Structure formats: C-alpha cells, structure tokens
Amino acid sequence: MNGKARTHISQNEPLLFELSSPGKRAYQLPPLDVPAADPQAVLGRERVRPEIENFPEVSEVEVLRHFTRLASWNYAIDLGMYPLGSCTMKYNPRINEAVANLEGLLWAHPYQPESLSQGCLEIMAALEAALAEITGMDAVTLQPAAGAHGELTGLFLIRALLASRGNPRKKILVPDSAHGTNPASVTMAGYVVENVPSCERGMMELATLERMVNEDVAALMVTNPNTLGVFEQEITRIAALLHERGALLYMDGANMNALAGIARPGDFGVDVLHLNLHKTFSTPHGGGGPGSGPVAVKRLLEPFLPVPRLVRRQDGWALDYDRPQSIGRMRSFYGNFGVMVRALAYIMAHGGDGLRKATLDALLNAAYVRKRLESYYEPATPAPTLHECVFSDARQARHGVRTGDIAKRLMDYGFHPYTVSFPLIVRGALMIEPTETESKLELDRFVEAMVCIAREVEEDPELVRTAPHHTRVSRVDEALAARRPVVRWRPPCGK
Ligand SMILES: *Cc1c(COP(=O)(O)O)cnc(C)c1O
Secondary structure (H helix, E strand, O other): OOOOOOOOOOOOOOOHHHHOOOOOOOOOOOOOOOOOOOHHHHHOHHHOOOOOOOOOOOOHHHHHHHHHHHHOOOOOOOOOOOOEOOOOOOOOOHHHHHHHOOHHHHOOOOOOOHHHOHHHHHHHHHHHHHHHHHHOOOEEEOOOOOHHHHHHHHHHHHHHHHHHOOOOOOEEEEEOOOOOHHHHHHHHOOOEEEEEOOOOOOOOOHHHHHHHOOOOEEEEEEEOOOOOOOOOOOHHHHHHHHHHOOOEEEEEHHHHHHOOOOOOHHHHOOOEEEOOOOOOOOOOOOOOOOOOOOEEEOHHHHHHOOOOEEEEEOOEEEEEOOOOOOOOOOOOEOEOHHHHHHHHHHHHHHHHHHHHHHHHHHHHHHHHHHHHHOOOOEEOOOOOOOOOEEEEOHHHHOOOOOHHHHHHHHHHOOOOOOEEOOOOOOOOEEEEOOOOOOOHHHHHHHHHHHHHHHHHHHHOHHHHHOOOOOOOOOOOOHHHHHHOOOOOOOOOOOO
C-alpha cells in the first residue's frame, strides 16, 4: 500500500493475486477417514499439474468480498439511465425474470421428449404468433441467437428463395446509415454490398433506388426507422419498386421500439425482418448474456425457414424436420429459450394497448431530449426523429472537444455514455436513446448534465478533454490497450 494507511473503505480493489498470502485456504474440510489416493495415479500424470503458478491463496470471506466489491463497480440499468442509442437499453420489469425462473421452465432440458415439453412448445408457439401479429408477418423462427444471427438467417432465406426461382442474384443494397452488422452479414451470406447514399435529411430516396435496382440486386436491407431515428418515408414505394424488379425488402428490426403497436413492417412491404428480443422485448442486454434474434417472414419465404418447425398435430405440439426446402439449422436446439419466455411475459403483461403506450412514451422521451438539447448541440438532421436523437459535435469541435470527450465527461456526472461516433454518416455523432422507462425527473438530470458539459466546453475545454476525473480509472490510452493488451497477471518484480 506504498506506506499509506490501509483504509477499510478503499475504493480501489487490488487484484485477487495481490491479496494472496501463502498457506491461506478458502475451505475447511474434516480430516480424511479413508486412505488418500494419489491424484496422478487416479487421473493420469498428464492431467494433473504439480503446481499452479501464482495461484492466489485467500480465505473464503476475502474471495467473497473481493468479488462483491468489484460487482459494486458495475454500472447497471438498475443504477441509472443508459442513453445508449441504437441499443434500446431499457429497464425490464422484474416480473419477466420471475416468470423465466419458474422451476418447470428453468429446468426444462432440450433433450426432453416432445411429449414432456408441451408447455415449453406452447410458449414458443404463442411467442411466434405474437411476434407475427406485432410485425404484420406470416411466420416466425425463434432460432437465431442474436440480431446479427437473424440477419444472416434472413439473407440465407432470400438466397434460397431466389435460387429456387433460378438465380440467387449477386448484390444486397445497404444504406450508408446502416449498423455495421448489416454489411458483415451480407458478406457472410455470399453477397456483395452496394452502398445506398442517404439524402441530406437522412433518408433514402426513391429516385436513387430506381437507378440502383437491377437484375443483380437480391434485396435492399434497411433499418426503419434508420439509425438517425428517421422513418424512411418512401418505404412503401421503395418496396413496390423492389418487388416489381424481382428483389426483396429486408428490414433490420432492431429499432422496433419505435414501431411496436403503431406500425407493422409487413404492412409497408417488408418481406423478411429480424427482431432483437434483447432490445425491444425485455431481457436486459449489454452484459454479455444471451440474446435472441427471431426472423419473421411473409408467406413466400416460409418453406425455407430453419428446421425444425413447430407444428400443431392432433396430440399436441411437435417439431417438424421434414421440410425439403429449408435452409437447415441455424442453431443447436431451439434458440435461447429463457429469452423467449421473458419476451412473451413482457408482451402479455403489456397487451396490445400497453405496447402501443410504451412505444409512444419512448417517442415522447426522445423528442423531449432532442428539444431540450437542440440549442446546445447540433442536431444531425432537420427531419423529425422517433425513438432516438442524434447530434453532431460540430459546435464543441470548434473548442477542440470531440464526442468521445463529452461522453467521458458524462461519466463524471454519473451517467453511462451515449453511443459515440455512430452512425458513421454523422461526423462526431452523439446518439441518444432514452427509452420509455425513464421518468421526466431522470431525463431532466441527464439533460442538465449535458447542458453543464456544453458550458464547460466553452469555459474550460481542457476539463472536458481530460475527463473523466471522478471515476476509478481515468482516461486510458485506447490505442495502446487495443494493440498491446495486458491480459495476464505477472507478479511485480522482486516478489
Ligand atoms: C443491435 C443492432 C444490430 C445487431 O444486433 P445484435 O443482437 O447485437 O447482433 C443490428 N442492427 C441494428 C440497427 C442494431 O441496433
């Protein structure tokens, strides 16, 4: 401790290795009352290490307190707002967790026979039906484990349909405002990405697409509302144009929090879309936990959906593998079942009217934040925006302060940063999505923090440029951390 007094409330936690002292044990067992076996003899020499280098030796309570103290450092949705744009980080009611933890659901095993899984299959069928209704589509697969996985599944479906018509075609059109996973999924599905430029208001224009859609184009992949939070106003005419020319319309549904209960993609011409259950429909995300990216399709794509398909037979629910046109399996078993349970609990607890109200509150909250910040930060588009708002750092950049600096300063005010430098079409983007779960009180606190920072940028830009100042770790060298990560602990010299 470098000669300083050891304070009991030290906020900085050493590594577990540094708490180690030789001979300490985290357990106590009674003495053996049978002859001791030699582990090497029982398990084989190659499976037993003579010694584990630098293995930390600590007591039980030391281990427990170490990890409890570390856990208290986490920023969490239970602690404060996550204004992280494009992520829909909302608070999810505890009732969804309670339902997912019901014994029969929690301990259900994927190898259980169908006859003993009827309840689980019924839940999946109910969720498929609910998602089909919310999106205005005809059939849903729950298999994909994330949004990007859903994208890949959807693109495979498009390829399979077009191939069955004789030509899978070569290109997928992707607007310049797209999430990075879109072009990546296109490439993985064996297609070539062609970039669609947005107009100044941040939307696609029919005229541009009229020039671009030819026999090589398999589909347009669009996020709607897009990553500027702007609804693509020409979407129905764009869909008609694609269909006329034998192409399909894929929608990235990560932004369904702006539409659920109000507008249905199936009604504005979408042929296939994925949803992120871990964004729009409960399940907290961002903590590395499982996700779920169901794919919803119109009738013409249904024969190609992944196997197995859930079907209703006379004696109950069954899994159908006999689907000759299917693209095959996209994931082992049935997808992330716990996430599905939470989604269905969320949808049923809200009901149709409740989902609509949640969406309207999300839009209202984003409009409120945009209106209150507009005189301090430069809006990215004059067009009206829905569930999120995007600013650029143009006004702050004149003082040498960029979006990343403002985000780091926001941590000093106790907030998780907004999304930094995305979408790429906005230089120095600040992307903010408050979601419906934040109260006006919390939104006001957030806005006040942002306004204070805008003033600091004018009065003392250095303060913002060197932030954060009140966190445990101050600014790290991000380039060095990425290029030369130190991921192994080594004892300090001389120890
Ligand atoms: C989050 C997101 C994705 C990717 O979803 P994952 O579940 O993280 O794979 C794709 N598109 C958009 C617009 C998103 O916000």
